[in-house]
Every structure is written in structure tokens, then in C-alpha cells.
Amino acid sequence: MMDPKDHTATERGKDLSHWADHAARRALGSIDDSGPSEITVAAGITPSGVIHVGNFREVITVDLVARALRDQGADVRFIYSWDDFDVFRKVPVGLPAPKMLEQNLRRSVADVPDPYDEHESYAVHFISQFEGSLVPLGIAPEFIRQSERYRAGVYAAGIRKALESREAIRQILNRHRTHPLPEDWLPLAGFCDACGQDEVDFCWPGDWKVEYRCRNCEHEASVDLREGGNIKLPWRVDWPMRWAHEQVIFEPGGKDHSSAGGSYDTGREIVSAVYHGKAPEYVAYDFVRIKGRGGKISSSQGDVVTVQDCLDVYEPEMLRWIFASQRPGSEFQISFDADVIKLYEDYDRARRLAHEAEDGSKADKKRRIARRTFELASVSPCRIEPGSPAPVVPPFRAISVVVQAYDGDLERTVSHFETLGEVHDETQRMLCRERAACCWRWVQNFAPDEFRYRIRKEAVVRTVEGDHRIVLQRLVEALKSLPDGSEADLVPHMKQLCEGTELTLKTFCPLAYDLLVERDHGPKLTTLLTTMGSERALPLLEPSLE
RNA sequence: GGGCGCGUAGCUCAAUUGGCAGAGCAAGGGACUCUUAAUCCCUAGGUUCAGGGUUCGAUUCCCUGCGCGCUCACCA
Numbered sequence: 194m195m196d197p198k199d200h201t202a203t204e205r206g207k208d209l210s211h212w213a214d215h216a217a218r219r220a221l222g223s224i225d226d227s228g229p230s231e232i233t234v235a236a237g238i239t240p241s242g243v244i245h246v247g248n249f250r251e252v253i254t255v256d257l258v259a260r261a262l263r264d265q266g267a268d269v270r271f272i273y274s275w276d277d278f279d280v281f282r283k284v285p286v287g288l289p290a291p292k293m294l295e296q297n298l299r300r301s302v303a304d305v306p307d308p309y310d311e312h313e314s315y316a317v318h319f320i321s322q323f324e325g326s327l328v329p330l331g332i333a334p335e336f337i338r339q340s341e342r343y344r345a346g347v348y349a350a351g352i353r354k355a356l357e358s359r360e361a362i363r364q365i366l367n368r369h370r371t372h373p374l375p376e377d378w379l380p381l382a383g384f385c386d387a388c389g390q391d392e393v394d395f396c397w398p399g400d401w402k403v404e405y406r407c408r409n410c411e412h413e414a415s416v417d418l419r420e421g422g423n424i425k426l427p428w429r430v431d432w433p434m435r436w437a438h439e440q441v442i443f444e445p446g447g448k449d450h451s452s453a454g455g456s457y458d459t460g461r462e463i464v465s466a467v468y469h470g471k472a473p474e475y476v477a478y479d480f481v482r483i484k485g486r487g488g489k490i491s492s493s494q495g496d497v498v499t500v501q502d503c504l505d506v507y508e509p510e511m512l513r514w515i516f517a518s519q520r521p522g523s524e525f526q527i528s529f530d531a532d533v534i535k536l537y538e539d540y541d542r543a544r545r546l547a548h549e550a551e552d553g554s555k556a557d558k559k560r561r562i563a564r565r566t567f568e569l570a571s572v573s574p575c576r577i578e579p580g581s582p583a584p585v586v587p588p589f590r591a592i593s594v595v596v597q598a599y600d601g602d603l604e605r606t607v608s609h610f611e612t613l614g615e616v617h618d619e620t621q622r623m624l625c626r627e628r629a630a631c632c633w634r635w636v637q638n639f640a641p642d643e644f645r646y647r648i649r650k651e652a653v654v655r656t657v658e659g660d661h662r663i664v665l666q667r668l669v670e671a672l673k674s675l676p677d678g679s680e681a682d683l684v685p686h687m688k689q690l691c692e693g694t695e696l697t698l699k700t701f702c703p704l705a706y707d708l709l710v711e712r713d714h715g716p717k718l719t720t721l722l723t724t725m726g727s728e729r730a731l732p733l734l735e736p737s738l739e
Numbered sequence: 740g741g742g743c744g745c746g747u748a749g750c751u752c753a754a755u756u757g758g759c760a761g762a763g764c765a766a767g768g769g770a771c772u773c774u775u776a777a778u779c780c781c782u783a784g785g786u787u788c789a790g791g792g793u794u795c796g797a798u799u800c801c802c803u804g805c806g807c808g809c810u811c812a813c814c815a
Contacts, residue, residue: 212755370812371813449811450810451742451743453741453742522743524744524808525752559754566755643776644776687774688772697774698774706774714776719773719774
């Protein structure tokens, strides 16, 4: 724990004013001294199909709070529960082998075969996809698969306690239900050992023994809870049981869990009445919406946008920054359209602000907020010293022009910026390459047409006469006189191109764009010409003069 | 019916636990004898949905109303 009398600690304390810092303080305030020295924060979802960015909000929320807790001196255990012992209730659209999946409904998602035939099960397929996408983001929780826990009998005592308290649980749940649970209700759920389906009726003779009969295949069996098996608690009891089992002190939840009478509400009552525990500190997070993917949605995944889809367009730190900048309760959208440019500009600006030295003015507050947000957004934990140099990366917009001139060649794109003196060392080369890769994927898949161009592969011959011919001739001469000219060298020639003719650059340029990029406008002409180089430009311009 | 959230410039939104209402785009003007998908400077734009309360001070906290969205009352 941090010593509040320590001067630097209290100075530091003023900086810890991000929502994750406040949540961390609340969580620390909720524990008493008798608790374990290590504190547990938790996230978790059901892998019932492709895991999307909306689900990511849960993990990133906990990751940010975990980092905030560590910054306050806590020893943190971050667990991620894969609720893969849940029922496969619905076949998502767009998956392969829909008939096979249809036949596997009502079984545990951990027992449904992988329709892609790549992993041991349906659940594991989507689990490994999602876990893989967390690696570049620096998120590394301890993953727990509930199917394994239940089957190993880890929760035997928790289940037995629920059975012993079944009447209390029934009353708690009934207070929030329209149709009350029957008097003989048992807090049990599970799957038939024979057919794997969840159409099972339970009986509890007492102690550790549970018996069931399958309504589907009429299989009957008796299970000793201590040995584990296909028996679990229903969600509303399962959640509080695991809070107590893991001593979770912070866990967020989506809106569906968060309303009055929802599962957090009943869980809070159950954990206290049955397990003599305490509900974790909680934040409810809102949904993440998607903008600008119209017509580009991958048919194999329905309407779903994954974390990997976001990483295709956004740098890892930037994706973290986007979530760290939004308070959990507010709904926001992740954009794939022209907003991407604006967002990159906002991000670069905020990062410069985060690194600025303080000057005692009121702007310091904004600097502190930006700094703290970037400390939390950083892929690996870091402290930002005011006045320290900010990472240097060329603007996304500039990269979009250059990377298209080089047809997606990242190395040439990077060396272009090196030649311009905007990229200096290996770190900057790496950052530039990473951004160029994102940019190129964006241009190809999502950019609106007005941001895209393609240099002609073969020259087109236009009839060029009169003043247009004169000006084009001058442009060609200018390029020849500057075989490896920089943009600065070319600019003076541009100013003289139209002298003595009826044309202006505005009326001439469409011809040049047509010859070069097959449309009547494009990136700033001098940038385009010097980026593509005379050796590519001249063969496209000259044929129309012959 | 219960709960949560939202309502701020023409548009999209900030204001991070009460401290001079701000950005981007759009609009208008100017600069760089370099086209735009630019860059830089300036201007304008507001009863912060309405009404009340707490406070030295409210976009922020409390109450009421209106409008919008989501969610629970199945399962998870």
C-alpha cells in the first residue's frame, strides 16, 4: 500500500484521477484488513459465437482498473472467466456447417464441435481467436474455463451451499420474477452424460449427492458433487458463488446485468445470504456501436466486428486509448469511415499534450488528464514525465497519400518519410511501419472513395492540344530537370507552369490527375509527383505528347 | 411497470469524481504568387431540453416534468 504521508505519493495521488483510478480507490476501500494481500479483479463472458468489440469493453475495463490498482500499490490478480459451460442456444448466422450446429443445440458450447474444424470445440475456436487478439494489447489475464472447473468438482462446496440455501435463493429470485419458481425448485443446471443436452430434471437426496433424469434420452444417473460432472449452478447463482470463491473485489457488467432485478442485483443478495460474502465493486458499461463498415461486413461473421478487425485499422495503443478515453457508462462508436483520420489526429494531439511540460496555467489540468489516460492506454505500463519527448509518427493523412503511391509497400513508405526527415531511428521506423500497415488496410477496405487513388499501371493516351499541351510539356521538362527532385524543388516550377497561357493550375490539374491516377483530382500534385518519382510519372505523362 | 443512460454551437461530440461552457467538421474572412482530400491565422455561432432546489459558484449534485435510447421482469 502507498503511504499517504509520502510526499511524492500524494503528489502522484493527484494525478490518479481517471475513472479507472476512482474505481480502483473504491475497490480498495471496500476491503477490510483481514482480507488477502492479493486482490482479485474479474471479467468474463460466454463464448457463444464470435467475440466482438462490445465484449472487449469488459476486459479492457478490468485491465485499466487492474493497472490503476497496481499504481496504487496493490498486488492484483486478474482473472478472466470463460463461461463455456453454458448452453448453446442459437446458431449464429454466417457460420459454416449450420446443420451440424443445429443438431448440437442445447449442449454445452464446450462440447459442440468446431464448425471450422480447427479447434477441439466450438467454444475453444472463438476463445482462442479472442485471446490471440488480446496479446498485442498487452492484456494478459489468467484465463479460467468454467467447464473445466465444474467438471473437476472445484465448486462442489459452493453447489452444496446453494442446495442447502435453496429456499432463501428461491425467495430472492422470486421477488424479481413475474412467474415464481416452483416450490420444489433446485438451484441446479447441467447436461446429460449420455446425450449432452440440458433437458435434465434434478433431485437432491442430500449431502454431496445429486441425481438426475434426462427428459431427452431418459438417461438417469447419480453424481457426487465432489467428483464433479456435468452439473453446475444456474447463472444467477453461479455468478455470486464465484465472487465468493475467488474473493472478487471488482468486476464490471454490461447493461443487461445492471438493471434493478438483474443478475448483479440478485447476485449481491445471494452472495451475502448464502456465501456470507460481498459483491464486488461494480461498474456498468454501455454498448459499443460500429460506424462506417457498411457493405464491408465479413459474411462469415454476420454483423460482428472483432477486436482483430479494430486492430487492422487502429494501432494497439490507440485502441486502448479510445476505450480509456470513454467512461464506461457512456455509449460510443468505433468508426471505420473517414472518422478514422480525425481520430488519429485527435490521438496524436492528445499524446503531444500528455507529454507537454506543465507551466502552472489552467492548461495543466488538461495535460494531467491526457497524461494519465496515456499511461493507462500504453500497451505496457508506463509513467509519462511532463516535458519528456512524445513518440514521433507521421500523420495518418500524410501516410495515406504515400502508402497508396507505393501500392502498399510499407518499407518504401517508411523510407519516404525517412528521406523527408520525419523519421529518424529504428523506433520511429517501427511506429511508422505499424501505422502505414493500418493505413493501407484502411484505404483498401474502408476508406471512402474520395480518399483513395491508384496510380495507373499503364499509360493512357489523351488528345492534348493548345495550352494544355504547352503546360503539360513544361511539367514534363520540369520533372526531367529534377530527376530525383524533392517536393520543395518542384514547387517553384509549378508556379510558372501556366504563365502565358489561358490555363491556371485549377484548370490544368484535372488533366494531370487523369493521366496519373485515372480521376480528375487527387493528392496535392507536387506531393504525388515527387512521391511516385519521375521514373513512374514521366511514362504516364509523355505518351499524350507524342 | 421497475432500473440505467442521454438531451450542450447548424452537425458530431468534450468538459474524468462543482471552478471563467470547449474542440472537430460545416459557415464567413484572411495568409502562403503550390491544385486538394491541404496547412496556418482570424470571426461568428449558446437561456447547456423545461421548471424548481442546494451552493460563493451548477453542464456537473438533488427533486419534478417532457423527449429519446437501452435494459430487466425468459435464459445466460
